[in-house]
Amino acid sequence: MLATAFTTAGDLGNGRSVLDAAAPAARDPLDDRLARAAPRTIEAREHIFCEGDRATHVYRVEVGHLCIYRMMSDGRRQVVDFAYPGDIIGLGALGEHGESAQAMERTVVRGMPLATLRELAQTDHRLGMKLYEALSRELMAARELLFTVSQRTATERVAAFLLALSRRAVRRGESATEIVLPMTRMDIADFLGLTIETVSRTLTRLRTDHVIDLEQCILVTICNPAALAELAQSSGQVGRRG
Amino acid sequence: MLATAFTTAGDLGNGRSVLDAAAPAARDPLDDRLARAAPRTIEAREHIFCEGDRATHVYRVEVGHLCIYRMMSDGRRQVVDFAYPGDIIGLGALGEHGESAQAMERTVVRGMPLATLRELAQTDHRLGMKLYEALSRELMAARELLFTVSQRTATERVAAFLLALSRRAVRRGESATEIVLPMTRMDIADFLGLTIETVSRTLTRLRTDHVIDLEQCILVTICNPAALAELAQSSGQVGRRG
């Protein structure tokens, strides 16, 4: 098993963070239902649901990007995932949502009531299994992120993040080296457990080292994928734990 | 929703990390089956399963304690959970296990084949739902731990850890203030994303501040629960993020 690591970007290593659009095209009752559901548009910075809200629907992202996060009473924030088109969010909520889902830009989703989902799952065992597997993947992704945040240095985290985004882009049929960041530095920082300054500095250093190229703060070009992968793994440090 | 935090010890805040023994006593087909399964004894430091092993069973802990963890190629380790008697481990594995389960002392478990579990889940919808909920709680717990490791200081982490252990003890009908640590400093460190020295020093400071008492490195007495809870929350630091 590879140790790479993120839910958002290719879910670091293995499992996907959420049911992914790139899944096999077998007729899926969930997809069928969602395709018939009315689309709902969310403006930038608006929330689909918030931590503590009663969970009523699951949603599939059609257009745009979402940021899934938790807040602490004193304002500290932990981003747990970024949702891309095709991703399904709101799974795993028991009664109420454990995190908030905010649109990073104008975003379109389709929703399905939980009651309908439960009904479908009871008549179709394969769907029940799919939901279970989706949740398992989210759990794997969460632990992968835990690992990254807990054990890796700032450089390792940022490198792993970019690689994860790259992998995710490939799965979506996009370029592996030209990556558009839909999220702000603040979002990245709160995802990786760093500050915006550290994220910014780390990206700058990667640029001066010719590992990546940066344009308009939003477009990252991976110039040296091998070096980036190397940095993501151990960044040269050894330490007693190695 | 409270922000407290751990899977192991009371799963910081809300969900339990695994199906918990203290669950309502309604006739449970899973419990029934497991009760009839043959017990298996695991010696200290032995593994029930390892990262990458093909997943064949789920297990319920009968006696003893387990440490659930992941390793990185360079030796860095992340403990994701501690399993206590009554806890069920091995859920959520897709094909192969994503983490290793090691006995911290002589431990007894009962296992059930995944095939049997799947069968039961298909005939009994309530069991399928239970498994789904158990996984949801594990996901919540994983994110809670992520939050703790990512955003909190060393003191906050250790304090939250002790509180979680205390909560877990209460659920098990044991003392809330006299806590026996079944794990080593190394396990705690790898759980909280710290070093053993930092864990040791933090515990020592808590003792000199008369928040806890320490005997034989293994028995923690919480002298001042309120102070401990205070420390777990924000430890007085403000910072720009507050």
Next chain:
DNA sequence: CGGGCGGTTGATGAGCATCAACACTTGTGG
């Protein structure tokens, strides 16, 4: 034009990892 937001860069220092030495416990073999 001016204010606000997001991003970058610099200076400084705190928190924690690292390295090192020592105390204590446990188990093993003479």
Next chain:
DNA sequence: CCACAAGTGTTGATGCTCATCAACCGCCCG
């Protein structure tokens, strides 16, 4: 039964990483 070795925990000295505080730039939008 004791000595010794290995494992676990504690404490101290030092330095690095990254957070913090601060200033500045560019952009968007009213």
